[in-house]
Amino acid sequence: SRTLSLAVIPGDGIGQEVVAEGLKVLAAALPSDVKLETKSFDFGAKRYHATGETLTEDDLTQLKEHDAILLGAIGDPSVPSGVLERGFLLKLRFAFDHHVNLRPSRLFPGVATPLAGSPDIDFVVVREGTEGPYTGNGGSIRTGTPHEVATEVSLNTAFGIERVVRDAYARAQARPRKKLTLVHKNNVLVHAGHLWTNIFNKVGEEFPDVTTDYLHVDAATIFLVTDPARFDVIVTDNLFGDIITDLAAAVSGGIGIAASGNINPSGDFPSMFEPVHGSAPDIAGQSKADPTATILSVALLLQHLGYADEAARVEKAVHADLAERTAPRSTVEVGDALAARVAG
């Protein structure tokens, strides 16, 4: 019999609640000969306040022992902005080299969108996860004085861009429309932009059946609201990916149902799956949070670990459930309903 060893990080706020439902659905989806072993980790605001720690070397060693990581949400207003983001979320992405940040957007039937006319939305953003302006290469001088100067340095390497661009081409090739859009701002950020553009064009020669185009990030936000159906796969830089995936989530039903994976395709480190939404402290503990984003993240996890049929079953269950959803339900009710559909 096989084993799936999963590190579980419920985190802060609604994290605990949504992760519980994600695990329920995961258990229901896994083949009966797979033993699910979970180990829970207490990262987040509580531990930070108690110990001052966000993520230690020992934590990383322990996390590394697992096949994958499921995360709820990390973040709380009691912690200064940046501490848990840089000290936990980004530290983990960099430590485990999660260079493919995968964020699918799909407007399921029955789901409300802020867009008129409910367009046909089914695309995926492949966001670079370990470079760009996220590397923490900034600083300041004369800090706190009227003469302060602060910098943020975007670091971009041919190595780092090529691997994520190739991953995106492969994903585009595996989809029916086989279309890949590069999003950047190469008319202003000319050095990083030209590096991205050149590699995008060069790697494209290996994928002659993939149609490509290029959009500046500002223009991409326009199309995401006027013609989201034009997108199939998008590949982009870390910061642009952060921005457009929140917008993509908003137009395709909200961050309540947006899933994501922080993936290391090499398998040298476990990949991590998490909803795009945050810890939502305002509704925490009230069983109001929608666990669907976490459950769709579980589908990405299953897919990543090679359980493609099981991933499809989870997605199908979500699809059917959303189409029939009417009255608001509690976090647990949604999880139960989805687990039942997956098991049935």
Place this chain on the structure above:
Amino acid sequence: SRTLSLAVIPGDGIGQEVVAEGLKVLAAALPSDVKLETKSFDFGAKRYHATGETLTEDDLTQLKEHDAILLGAIGDPSVPSGVLERGFLLKLRFAFDHHVNLRPSRLFPGVATPLAGSPDIDFVVVREGTEGPYTGNGGSIRTGTPHEVATEVSLNTAFGIERVVRDAYARAQARPRKKLTLVHKNNVLVHAGHLWTNIFNKVGEEFPDVTTDYLHVDAATIFLVTDPARFDVIVTDNLFGDIITDLAAAVSGGIGIAASGNINPSGDFPSMFEPVHGSAPDIAGQSKADPTATILSVALLLQHLGYADEAARVEKAVHADLAERTAPRSTVEVGDALAARVAG
């Protein structure tokens, strides 16, 4: 009698067509004792191809002699990406210290929006125009090799942030809702982000009647589609401002009607007014371009030069015209209709 000395830069593509209509409306709006003196400049793709020049020191000296600048659009696919953007548009913003990039968004009655339910949209983005990742402080090593590393440096100074933040507070204070939102990404870009946040809070003490809040740029894109009515004045960094103003234009009727001003409030250099849209070479020369964005930019120009009543008349004319617009009209027809309304 007074004189308004205007530098006119029609530029590329539809630039010529829309600027002609802008000038028509400007002439109709100005008080009869104001003499409008225009001088046209041939910047853009044609001159670049003919001479290799984008914007020389002598050009800047000549432009500086004017009270203001009206720009159509600069850019053509025949010129490599970045050449005219960095060599003309950004060079001019930096040379004339256009640190307030003003971009109002308003959903006029009768105007189509991609958003369901036609929300109440009336806000203005104050985008910093001379700092951030736009300073051109990047470079690359091992260029063109598999070991290339490219950087882009975002430069942020207390001086540069404080002046634009103060300008935005003053604009918020002058509006009925008196609300100012800072948009940044201070949980990741912690050095620049904390500088922006600290100055935003400190300058706020001088404006106790202005309500403030803060949004990460990714969250801001969500609200721009789910609840744009929440915004009154937004102040933000150069790159975030570039991104969210295109999105803002898209939700409030499209870049066909989005106006902007590149303003130097000190008056040491002439400010420049231009539509947000580009040169649209695909429809150039066909009298298909909508000159409304340019005409609304003329209203910003009038406002900036102290002709507040005249600016209001232009805006009112656009308002009435858009509410009644039915069949598509040519560029000239729209300009004529608006000039007639303004004159009448």
